[in-house]
Amino acid sequence: xxxxxxxxxxxxxxxxxxxxxxxxxxxxxxxxxxxxxxxxxxxxxxxxxxxxxxxxxxxxxxxxxxxxxxxxxxxxxxxxxxxxxxxxxxxxxxxxxxxxxxxxxxxxxxxxxxxxxxxxxxxxxxxxxxxxxxxxxxxxxxxxxxxxxxxxxxxxxxxxxxxxxxxxxxxxxxxxxxxxxxxxxxxxxxxxxxxxxxxxxxxxxxxxxxxxxxxxxxxxxxxxxxxxxxxxxxxxxxxxxxxxxxxxxxxxxxxxxxxxxxxxxxxxxxxxxxxxxxxxxxxxxxxxxxxxxxxxxxxxxxxxxxxxxxxxxxxxxxxxxxxxxxxxxxxxxxxxxxxxxxxxxxxxxxxxxxxxxxxxxxxxxxxxxxxxxxxxxxxxxxxxxxxx
Amino acid sequence: xxxxxxxxxxxxxxxxxxxxxxxxxxxxxxxxxxxxxxxxxxxxxxxxxxxxxxxxxxxxxxxxxxxxxxxxxxxxxxxxxxxxxxxxxxxxxxxxxxxxxxxxxxxxxxxxxxxxxxxxxxxxxxxxxxxxxxxxxx
Numbered sequence: 001x002x003x004x005x006x007x008x009x010x011x012x013x014x015x016x017x018x019x020x021x022x023x024x025x026x027x028x029x030x031x032x033x034x035x036x037x038x039x040x041x042x043x044x045x046x047x048x049x050x051x052x053x054x055x056x057x058x059x060x061x062x063x064x065x066x067x068x069x070x071x072x073x074x075x076x077x078x079x080x081x082x083x084x085x086x087x088x089x090x091x092x093x094x095x096x097x098x099x100x101x102x103x104x105x106x107x108x109x110x111x112x113x114x115x116x117x118x119x120x121x122x123x124x125x126x127x128x129x130x131x132x133x134x135x136x137x138x139x140x141x142x143x144x145x146x147x148x149x150x151x152x153x154x155x156x157x158x159x160x161x162x163x164x165x166x167x168x169x170x171x172x173x174x175x176x177x178x179x180x181x182x183x184x185x186x187x188x189x190x191x192x193x194x195x196x197x198x199x200x201x202x203x204x205x206x207x208x209x210x211x212x213x214x215x216x217x218x219x220x221x222x223x224x225x226x227x228x229x230x231x232x233x234x235x236x237x238x239x240x241x242x243x244x245x246x247x248x249x250x251x252x253x254x255x256x257x258x259x260x261x262x263x264x265x266x267x268x269x270x271x272x273x274x275x276x277x278x279x280x281x282x283x284x285x286x287x288x289x290x291x292x293x294x295x296x297x298x299x300x301x302x303x304x305x306x307x308x309x310x311x312x313x314x315x316x317x318x319x320x321x322x323x324x325x326x327x328x329x330x331x332x333x334x335x336x337x338x339x340x341x342x343x344x345x346x347x348x349x350x351x352x353x354x355x356x357x358x359x360x361x362x363x364x365x366x367x368x369x370x371x372x373x374x375x376x377x378x379x380x381x382x383x384x385x386x387x388x
Numbered sequence: 389x390x391x392x393x394x395x396x397x398x399x400x401x402x403x404x405x406x407x408x409x410x411x412x413x414x415x416x417x418x419x420x421x422x423x424x425x426x427x428x429x430x431x432x433x434x435x436x437x438x439x440x441x442x443x444x445x446x447x448x449x450x451x452x453x454x455x456x457x458x459x460x461x462x463x464x465x466x467x468x469x470x471x472x473x474x475x476x477x478x479x480x481x482x483x484x485x486x487x488x489x490x491x492x493x494x495x496x497x498x499x500x501x502x503x504x505x506x507x508x509x510x511x512x513x514x515x516x517x518x519x520x521x522x523x524x525x526x
Contacts, residue, residue, distance in 0.1 A: 338421045
């Protein structure tokens with residue numbers, strides 16, 4: 001099995017499972033209870049919060065556990081709406097942000113979707129121009145899930161800090177993979193999700209800087225200092241902390257290693273398969289594990305199926321594969337044309353991948369592309385134009 | 389979303405893939421915007437489709453429906469071919485995921501477009517055959 005879909009989810013680290021299991025067995029007590037056994041559970045949550053805080057250079061009271069990236073994103077937006085009727089975001093956000101904003105539009109909110117350039121970057125001047133008196137929040141993703149473009153968040157927060165507007169970033173793709181320091185970034189909120197860095201699914205966190213006027217969207221018990229009701233997912237919380245600790249410890253080494261594999265894969269594809277185009281950032285501001293390539297004359301899903309038949313997992317945001325019949329909103333916003341957008345494939349690498357995986361992938365990929373091009377009327381038309 | 393074994397077979401081993409130099413009629417439908425382009429070639433002799441082939445840019449279902457459609461039209465009279473519906477192509481493939489039903493419609497339209505091309509070239513009128521759609525209707 002060749003796995004190139006780490007941006008979708010990562011395998012859980014064995015140490016993470018080991019750390020979680022006691023909280024699914026003997027350490028089952030409700031952390032809010034007053035008796036002695038529950039104190040140990042409370043302590044495990046506190047310890048986990050400290051780990052997350054340290055990894056992000058935050059304070060423990062600024063970390064709130066959630067059910068994952070989607071909840072964190074929803075909370076960051078919906079909890080800010082009492083500040084104003086206007087929200088600024090981008091055209092290339094994850095659906096966890098984008099569809100919340102689309103839904104708000106229906107309820108009468110004004111949403112500005114900032115455009116991006118050909119590599120997926122938001123221009124600071126566009127943000128500067130979009131800010132209004134009644135802007136409740138600016139939310140711009142740290143790194144794009146499809147094309148890996150890492151935004152210059154610090155430049156954006158310099159603008160929002162001047163105008164005293166809270167800034168949220170969806171850092172689900174970045175945490176555990178690139179160094180993140182919330183103080184240095186100047187963000188008021190940041191979303192993360194455990195299963196993107198070797199932790200379990202169904203748990204995440206939202207960093208909320210002290211003093212940020214974020215309202216609760218879950219009412220009920222007094223958990224998470226009265227801001228997020230619901231009995232804690234204790235095993236999940238221990239899991240996210242263990243995973244982030246491991247990822248943070250290994251980050252300098254894995255960042256270099258995965259980046260080298262990424263660049264090797266990009267080079268192999270572009271230099272050995274004709275009519276291929278790299279989508280996203282060309283320079284260093286790209287997630288270490290992200291490779292997004294358009295294969296001209298063929299459609300992404302058909303290539304994915306070919307790869308799948310040979311035991312290789314990759315993904316696409318393109319038309320058919322997602323069940324939606326629209327090409328990737330990210331690629332369209334970047335100005336990639338329909339044909340190239342429909343032929344885009346994302347290979348996302350993680351610490352589990354090796355150079356051997358890349359060699360094995362190339363052995364499968366080249367003939368699959370050739371086979372599909374032999375089927376393509378667009379390729380026929382192209383060859384005829386070449387001759388004439 | 390899952391494809392039937394029939395669909396996967398016709399996708400991985402598509403039948404009748406080639407350009408046909410001496411085709412009696414050629415029909416191209418779809419566009420890159422919708423993500424699928426099908427080109428169907430028909431060889432017609434004495435009102436009978438004696439050969440059919442295709443080229444398709446598109447997803448697994450698009451390739452499989454084109455492959456199946458070209459198999460189904462071979463040996464049939466023009467009158468019979470006009471009556472082959474997208475539902476018949478889908479049935480022959482043991483069904484398609486709901487979101488992929490439009491691929492079978494495209495296959496039907498590609499066959500009809502090739503027949504229309506044949507009729508135009510030969511000054512014929514084929515009963516029940518409508519002119520192909522243009523532009524972004526898919």
